[in-house]
Amino acid sequence: MTAVNPSATSRVQSAIRFASSRTGVDFDYLLGQAKVESGLNAAAHAGSSSASGLYQFIESSWLAVVKKHGAEHGLGWAADAIGQNGSGRYTVTDAGTRQAILSLRNDPAAASLMAAEHASDNKDALEGTLGRDATGTDLYMAHFLGLGGATKFLSAMQSNPDASGAALFPGAARANPGVFNNADGSPRSLSAIYQRFAAKLGQGADSVTETRAANLSFAAQALALDGDTTVITGNNQSATDAIAWANSTLGRLGTEKASVLRPTPETARLAYLMLARMGG
Incomplete structure (x- = not known):
């Protein structure tokens, strides 16, 4: 992971602090998530997906959250430019505008605000489904697996914590073997995956x-x-x-x-x- 100079880290922390105060989402959670996702490097890019920025939003997730919350934070131009086709996919007609919107993932202020709003949305949805307060690790699972995947993961873990995570999420396991497998290649249990994320956060x-x-x-x-x-x-x-x-x-x-x-x-x-x- 690329080292981040102290002044850049300070700017990132200030952006996260502002996003926390603006949205009410816990500062330590947002800080921990950014540290896990990018090492507080706003310019980070994933090698195996379209994920980019401080919070490693993939393109589809970023367009969705900007469409929903961008106008609340001075990004009305971006929200207005994002449409949704018949299959539910978010699109931007103009290629230049699309690139400008996606590049906001590398802006600490925009990324932190959208990450906070995304976490807030996931918190409400998870608590409605699970019938309990959502933890920071629950929210991270929603960021990592998507809301539907997190709900499936958490429900399965509650009923059988020793079940194999790779068996339940084979696609995610192929893309993230270090998360789903131990060093010897054996599969991690759902509870082990969850606790590992909790420790990292x-x-x-x-x-x-x-x-x-x-x-x-x-x-x-x-x-x-x-x-x-x-x-x-x-x-x-x-x-x-x-x-x-x-x-x-x-x-x-x-x-x-x-x-x-x-x-x-x-x-x-x-x-x-x-x-x-x-x-x-």
């Missing part, structure tokens, strides 16, 4: 959370240039006291995985300390 969100905490720690450490210097924090603290408090708070916030979408007085104070040191 968690790791995806955790890795970026750790990076964010490391960046905050680096900024906070800049306060400790002179142990006797008074930092204007509103509490008349020395830099030594301020950095001790900041490190303690950063460590605890890292454990609690505080959300940047729900700032606390402590995260606000951390930001103030950094701005005070930088002259902000």
Whole structure:
């Protein structure tokens, strides 16, 4: 997977954060999904399908979600250009316009908003069918297998978790052998496939959370240039006291995985300390 430079990663995270706040879809879920799908690389392209972008939308799925939700997010021109033929296939008459719409998959802002809307639609549909709250992994299964496939997968797993995933989804297994088979070639069970995705989603969100905490720690450490210097924090603290408090708070916030979408007085104070040191 191609490495992504830090500035690009920051732009991607900002786009995901905005999409989460705009749609109400969980930030950590969207972040984890993007990490799993593309490694936060907005320019990623699949070698075996038409999947592209931050969330690896295939062409048909992208046209469908833009048709349904594009106008809500300033993409009315794209939504209006997408039609649907008698067989239900989404089409765009003008080749140039079609390419412009598909290229939006590589725009972090558009991709994040459409991924959030897609997840929200799938959540409503899955909960109506399953009769329970949908988890982040349930939503990822809907992204991976489609809504119908996810419903089939989850229902089968509930009744027989040890059943072979490849036997139930032979086409998907041929296209994604690493998902459906163990290293020795033996088939994974439905529950094993599900738990593997759950772990990957968690790791995806955790890795970026750790990076964010490391960046905050680096900024906070800049306060400790002179142990006797008074930092204007509103509490008349020395830099030594301020950095001790900041490190303690950063460590605890890292454990609690505080959300940047729900700032606390402590995260606000951390930001103030950094701005005070930088002259902000």
